[in-house]
Amino acid sequence: MSAETTSFASISSRRASIGEGLPEWLKRPVGKASELSTVQRIIKQRQIHTICEEGRCPNRGECYAQQTATFLLMGPTCTRSCGFCQVDKGHAPMPLDPEEPQKVAESVNLLGLRYVVLTSVTRDDLPDQGAGWFAQTIAAIRQRNPQSQIEVLTPDFWGGRAGGEPDDLQKARVATVVEAHPACYNHNLETVQRLQDPVRRGAKYGRSLRVLELVKTLNPAIPTKSGLMLGLGETEAEVLETLADLRSAGCDRLTLGQYMRPSLEHLPVEKYWTPAEFDRLGELARVMGFAHVRSGPLVRSSYHAGEID
Numbered sequence: 626m627s628a629e630t631t632s633f634a635s636i637s638s639r640r641a642s643i644g645e646g647l648p649e650w651l652k653r654p655v656g657k658a659s660e661l662s663t664v665q666r667i668i669k670q671r672q673i674h675t676i677c678e679e680g681r682c683p684n685r686g687e688c689y690a691q692q693t694a695t696f697l698l699m700g701p702t703c704t705r706s707c708g709f710c711q712v713d714k715g716h717a718p719m720p721l722d723p724e725e726p727q728k729v730a731e732s733v734n735l736l737g738l739r740y741v742v743l744t745s746v747t748r749d750d751l752p753d754q755g756a757g758w759f760a761q762t763i764a765a766i767r768q769r770n771p772q773s774q775i776e777v778l779t780p781d782f783w784g785g786r787a788g789g790e791p792d793d794l795q796k797a798r799v800a801t802v803v804e805a806h807p808a809c810y811n812h813n814l815e816t817v818q819r820l821q822d823p824v825r826r827g828a829k830y831g832r833s834l835r836v837l838e839l840v841k842t843l844n845p846a847i848p849t850k851s852g853l854m855l856g857l858g859e860t861e862a863e864v865l866e867t868l869a870d871l872r873s874a875g876c877d878r879l880t881l882g883q884y885m886r887p888s889l890e891h892l893p894v895e896k897y898w899t900p901a902e903f904d905r906l907g908e909l910a911r912v913m914g915f916a917h918v919r920s921g922p923l924v925r926s927s928y929h930a931g932e933i934d
Contacts, residue, residue, distance in 0.1 A: 648897050650922050651883065664694065667735050671728040674701055676744060676927070684928055695742040695778075695927040696729050698762060699755050703746035705827040718750055721758065726765035733770050740808075740931030741766060744778035747827075754782045756798035763805040774808040776850075776930055781812065781832050795832070796839055803843045809878065811850040812836040813926060814871065817863040824857055824892065834874045841875035848916070850878035852926045857884050858895040861906070868910055878917040879910050882924035898922065 664685075668675055674697035688694065702718040722728070733741050743762055748755040756779075763775050782798035803810065815821075818830045837849045851871050853864065864881075871879065881903060886894050900922060907920030919928055 852880035854884035
């Protein structure tokens with residue numbers, strides 16, 4: 626699941642109990658009520674979800690003002706249990722809402738969104754892990770909002786079954802989304818290779834790189850994107866090695882942001898990287914060939930997603 630699913634408002638309210646004081650550069654108002662109320666009303670009336678609201682993202686007021694939003698598809702319950710993510714897990718996911726694609730399309734229309742990001746919980750319980758649902762939602766948005774650009778942030782579409790699954794099944798699921806022609810295809814590595822097991826339970830480093838490689842194989846014209854959370858114990862050398870792996874997989878765009886612990890049940894923060902360190906990594910990423918880079922403590926996967934450097 627995406628790093629954006631970490632709850633930032635709950636971090637602020639619970640950091641005393643977690644025993645972690647946030648550095649000044651991570652303290653930011655959640656957003657003005659005037660910038661949030663319209664979106665909140667539209668989302669709640671339709672019983673759909675956004676990461677902006679579910680995660681109480683500190684950038685949501687800014688993003689709404691710039692007419693972008695990130696919709697969370699297929700319900701609020703994930704079939705995996707990542708060490709960084711606060712999204713509900715460990716329960717049987719609810720059946721898909723057959724009206725969700727149209728509800729999302731209607732919300733995009735009402736909000737006048739020019740750039741839309743679609744993400745989802747991981748749904749290993751579904752036959753295609755939700756790939757077809759992404760395609761259906763893209764089609765519904767395009768029918769009603771032909772001028773809106775649509776970025777996707779997908780799971781790895783592996784399935785989570787013991788012994789794994791043949792590569793051709795993962796390829797078919799990625800192809801289903803690619804054939805819907807998103808404006809950008811995002812899949813987050815989240816962290817460096819050494820830390821994958823404790824951070825991304827059920828995911829694999831190579832499997833995620835393969836998602837990005839598959840997109841480029843299937844349609845080289847679609848930009849690909851990935852993101853990392855920093856502060857989980859990685860070194861700068863490991864971060865740079867990961868960026869090199871992403872470039873080798875053809876990844877065009879990059880986000881780097883600070884991991885912030887949602888609760889005592891989640892992985893602790895090992896380090897708060899400074900704004901200067903994020904700036905340095907961002908410059909190094911550009912030198913490595915990433916065409917679009919967002920690097921900063923409060924950067925998340927969809928931050929300024931519609932802006933191209």
